[in-house]
Amino acid sequence: MMWCDTHDRYGLISITLHWLVAAAVTGLFVVGLWMVELGYLHPWYQRAPDIHRSVGVILFAMMLAHAAWRYTNPRPAAIGSVTQRKAAAWMHRLIYILMYLLVLSGYLISTADGRGIDVFGLFSVPASISGLQSQADIAGEVHELLAFALIALTILHALAALKHHFVDRDQTLKRMLTIKH
Amino acid sequence: MKYKLLSSITLTIVLTVPSLLQAADYVIDTEKAHAFIQFRIKHLGYSWLLGRFNDFDGSFSYDEADPAASSVEVTIRTASIDSNHAERDKHLRGKEFLEVDKFPQATFVSTGFTENDDKSAVLTGNLMLHGVTRPVNIAVKPIGHGPDPWGGKRRGFEGSTTLKLADYDIDFDLGPAAREVELFLSVEGIEQ
Numbered sequence: 001m002m003w004c005d006t007h008d009r010y011g012l013i014s015i016t017l018h019w020l021v022a023a024a025v026t027g028l029f030v031v032g033l034w035m036v037e038l039g040y041l042h043p044w045y046q047r048a049p050d051i052h053r054s055v056g057v058i059l060f061a062m063m064l065a066h067a068a069w070r071y072t073n074p075r076p077a078a079i080g081s082v083t084q085r086k087a088a089a090w091m092h093r094l095i096y097i098l099m100y101l102l103v104l105s106g107y108l109i110s111t112a113d114g115r116g117i118d119v120f121g122l123f124s125v126p127a128s129i130s131g132l133q134s135q136a137d138i139a140g141e142v143h144e145l146l147a148f149a150l151i152a153l154t155i156l157h158a159l160a161a162l163k164h165h166f167v168d169r170d171q172t173l174k175r176m177l178t179i180k181h
Numbered sequence: 182m183k184y185k186l187l188s189s190i191t192l193t194i195v196l197t198v199p200s201l202l203q204a205a206d207y208v209i210d211t212e213k214a215h216a217f218i219q220f221r222i223k224h225l226g227y228s229w230l231l232g233r234f235n236d237f238d239g240s241f242s243y244d245e246a247d248p249a250a251s252s253v254e255v256t257i258r259t260a261s262i263d264s265n266h267a268e269r270d271k272h273l274r275g276k277e278f279l280e281v282d283k284f285p286q287a288t289f290v291s292t293g294f295t296e297n298d299d300k301s302a303v304l305t306g307n308l309m310l311h312g313v314t315r316p317v318n319i320a321v322k323p324i325g326h327g328p329d330p331w332g333g334k335r336r337g338f339e340g341s342t343t344l345k346l347a348d349y350d351i352d353f354d355l356g357p358a359a360r361e362v363e364l365f366l367s368v369e370g371i372e373q
Contacts, residue, residue, distance in 0.1 A: 140271055
């Protein structure tokens with residue numbers, strides 16, 4: 001069973017992490033957009049943000065796990081022309097940066113008053129930076145803006161993968177879908 | 182000769198005494214936070230949710246000899262709303278409630294003051310909140326007045342009034358028990 005990455009392929013851990021994160025990011029975006037429109041008396045008014053925050057924290061844990069995994073594994077070589085490889089590197093870097101900023105800004109909204117964030121009733125992430133002037137409001141605007149930016153990038157990311165698969169006919173998408181070649 | 186001195190003394194007294202009874206102007210002591218603007222609203226009909234506005238300033242003028250001539254003006258920075266919960270306060274500042282970006286201030290300017298025999302009073306005036314200006318009546322009670330230990334003179338009041346949220350274009354549905362909000366004011370002014 002190929003758990004680890006090699007010089008040209010992704011292992012099962014990387015592939016699983018990739019799609020878990022993709023699902024989490026998409027779900028967080030959809031729930032995020034939906035939950036802010038709910039009326040106060042809607043039965044999901046409390047539950048949806050609770051889930052959104054909890055999944056956000058779990059996502060952060062997955063991002064840290066992914067960073068550690070990448071650091072300790074060989075990096076599969078990028079595929080394509082020099083321009084394509086450079087563009088891909090920047091696209092991925094931007095996606096990582098946006099994701100970390102989204103987690104941070106979300107955290108700063110909910111902890112602005114010093115309260116921690118409860119994660120599925122299992123544990124609580126304590127506040128650290130709180131009480132800043134207009135903290136919740138500014139973090140909120142940043143969070144919303146970056147969310148749209150990230151979704152735009154992930155759409156480009158997906159379209160690029162499809163291009164590699166159907167136009168260039170290379171291994172780019174295949175190696176993120178399966179360890180079999 | 183005697184009469185000149187006597188008449189100057191008399192003139193001085195006559196000119197001074199009225200000023201002892203003149204209207205006094207007060208600045209509300211927000212610098213040392215001896216003034217509070219609080220509100221309460223029912224949460225689902227099960228408990229009172231309390232909050233306050235932390236940032237405001239104002240002044241009033243009170244005349245013991247002519248209370249009806251008293252006046253008050255207060256300006257509240259609406260973004261300072263504080264109900265001890267970051268996410269709730271963010272919601273309250275937003276477009277579903279106070280829209281503090283569009284309406285950073287709420288103001289009260291008095292139009293009248295009717296004092297009763299027991300010194301309680303009704304303060305009438307115009308409240309501008311969420312961009313809507315309406316007349317309100319505030320039930321006022323004096324708390325006390327006199328010198329302070331640091332060379333100043335102070336006078337304080339408490340006041341209360343009830344507002345309908347919908348009257349100020351706040352129509353986010355919080356349930357049937359939460360259509361009105363009670364305002365409670367406690368102000369101390371330093372005589373100028």
